[in-house]
Amino acid sequence: MREAEHSGAPPAAIGAPLPLRAGERGTPMSAVDRAWLRMDEPANLMHVHGVLVLDGAVSIDQARQLLAERLGRIPRFAQRVASDGSRTVWTDDTQFDIRRHVTEEELPDGGTDAALARVLSGHLGRPFDRAHPLWEYLLLQGFHGSDTVVFCRIHHAIGDGVALMLVLLSMTDLDAAGEARNPFVELLAGGSHAPYATVVAEAERLMPETMRLMTASAEGFARAGALRRGLGSVAGLGRLLARPADPLTRFKGELGVEKRVAWTPPIPLEEVRALARRLGGTLNDLLNSAMAGGLRRYLADAGALPDGCCFRAAMPVNLRPLDEMAALGNRFGLVFLELPVGVADPLERFERIRRNALALRRSAEPLVVHGLLSFAGASPLALQRLLVRIFGSKATAVFTNVPGPRQPVWFAGRRMRDIFFWVPQAGRLGLGVSILSYCGVVRMGVGTDAGLVPDPGRIVDGFTAELEALAARG
Structure with missing residues (x-):
């Protein structure tokens, strides 16, 4: 760590963007x-x-x-x-x-x-x-x-x-x-x-994992058809609006300027993927469960773990179709994964997260959130801030997983040995977890607001302990 x-x-x-200068044109x-x-x-x-x-x-x-x-x-x-x-x-x-x-x-x-x-x-x-x-x-x-x-x-x-x-x-x-x-x-x-x-x-x-992301989710939504997507989006919006705000824990609160980051040692990719299969889930299920356990340990060690504690992580879902892979910009939505942090048993927590994630795979939430972001970006700033605040209340953390190259790459003649990163926390959230795989290993980065979590290394240590506990049971 x-x-x-x-x-x-x-x-x-x-500040606001500067005005165009005389003679300049913009896209x-x-x-x-x-x-x-x-x-x-x-x-x-x-x-x-x-x-x-x-x-x-x-x-x-x-x-x-x-x-x-x-x-x-x-x-x-x-x-x-x-x-x-x-x-x-x-x-x-x-x-x-x-x-x-x-x-x-x-x-x-x-x-x-x-x-x-x-x-x-x-x-x-x-x-x-x-x-x-x-x-x-x-x-x-x-x-x-x-x-x-x-x-x-x-x-x-x-x-x-x-x-x-x-x-x-x-x-x-x-x-x-x-x-x-x-x-x-x-x-x-x-x-x-x-x-x-x-x-x-x-x-x-x-x-290969990134390409599967670009073909599975995006093309799946395309095959659903306009009417089904529309009806699903209406229902998904209703569920999002009706969803109660996440409980107040040490991970939520007023943000400050100071930030903290921590990262894990490299984790062998095939070992954790094989463990996930033995437990009957996916790699994401395993890593998300271990991280939920790490968050549980952090709250418990501080004497701040509410009974039955459960909160959500906002997780990106790719909406970029394969034929638009050359375009930059943002083409993703979000789903809100429930994390049963209050569950002590690692296997029970894993199974609940597996079921929760499975239920989200056909959800219209990604389309709803992408549409809301588009609406927000075209709205007055005050309205955007209101929307961000409303939907930011529905989650406690941002979890993201970006599959990287399976084989090594080189930068200016030097082999790239390692990659890890930290994701921004939209919606005024103070906790972000970033997963990136590269060349046979996985790294996790944890970013926190210093006023809320001054020591994210303890979350990383808890994640490692939970991963070991799951391996012992798997």
């Missing part, structure tokens, strides 16, 4: 992306933070050259947000400078994990300069003596987890020598010369 905190002066209030931002942009608050920024650990060192010049070539070809990464008076738009940043977006620092104290944690903490609450594109890459040199860590900061308005995983692939090489053709670069840049079938085949080889 590694833990970090953010401290320092509160960031300035988040309207989708309503859903605009909703994510407007969720930014000084105490709760909608930034995705990721860590890429490389084997060996990469210089700042190498990184800038690579990212200028790869990300520079994706229009969104050279655009800033602006206002044309009535709409929020993307417009080319005429002052774009790769040196502003790709910087470096030297890790102190020999580059230990603790030193990495401290340096990461200083950036968690820092908003982007909206006069420029909403992303940054920070090279942290000297990790464990000689390795480079790439700390990625990208605003959620640019894309969701599936979109950003494709961006990750576009800036990497598929072999050590960098000779293998990377079709993702051309795909995301637009006007790809690679046959579509080639891109799909390469994606299936590298990310």
Whole structure:
């Protein structure tokens, strides 16, 4: 387990997009992306933070050259947000400078994990300069003596987890020598010369789980038909509105500027997948159950576990169809998974979560939430904030799972050894759990509000203990 905190002066209030300059033109931002942009608050920024650990060192010049070539070809990464008076738009940043977006620092104290944690903490609450594109890459040199860590900061308005995983692939090489053709670069840049079938085949080889996400849920909703989707959405909206607010626990409350993060050691993917099968569920069922157990342990250790405690985690569901895999932006909805934190027995808790998740698989909730986000992004800001507050009351945490490449990839000639990340907590939530698999292992990142949970490492420790308890019973 590694833990970090953010401290320092509160960031300035988040301002509205700057107006277009004379002669500039913009492309309207989708309503859903605009909703994510407007969720930014000084105490709760909608930034995705990721860590890429490389084997060996990469210089700042190498990184800038690579990212200028790869990300520079994706229009969104050279655009800033602006206002044309009535709409929020993307417009080319005429002052774009790769040196502003790709910087470096030297890790102190020999580059230990603790030193990495401290340096990461200083950036968690820092908003982007909206006069420029909403992303940054920070090279942290000297990790464990000689390795480079790439700390990625990208605003959620640019894309969701599936979109950003494709961006990750576009800036990497598929072999050590960098000779293998990377079709993702051309795909995301637009006007790809690679046959579509080639891109799909390469994606299936590298990310079979992600491709299943893109074919199963999105195409399943498409097959349901417009009438069934419409009726299901009406019923789903009614159930969402009627659902009571989550109980008040130590995980809910007023948010502050300070944040904490923790992450797990690498977990062998096939071992936990085999354990999930033995228990009669999915990998997600297993990880969600162990995390619910970790949350239970945290509350119990603090003497703050209510009898029969049960709350929900908001979980993204992909709605991006396969033929739109090149598009950025946000194409997902949410389901609200009930977590029986009050159940002490690990197997009983696992079975309840398995049944709860199974009941949600044909739910129309993802379509309802996506529609509400679209409506919110097109509404006055005050109405959006009201909607976010209402639906934020229905959950206590955000749980997200992004399957990454199954095989290793390389960044500027260096093998990417490890990846983990932290998800933003929309709806003024103070707890986020992020799961990412890569090259045969799974990492979980836990992000919390420091005023609510000052020590998320204890949640990670509880998760590990619960996983071991399930393994002993399975």
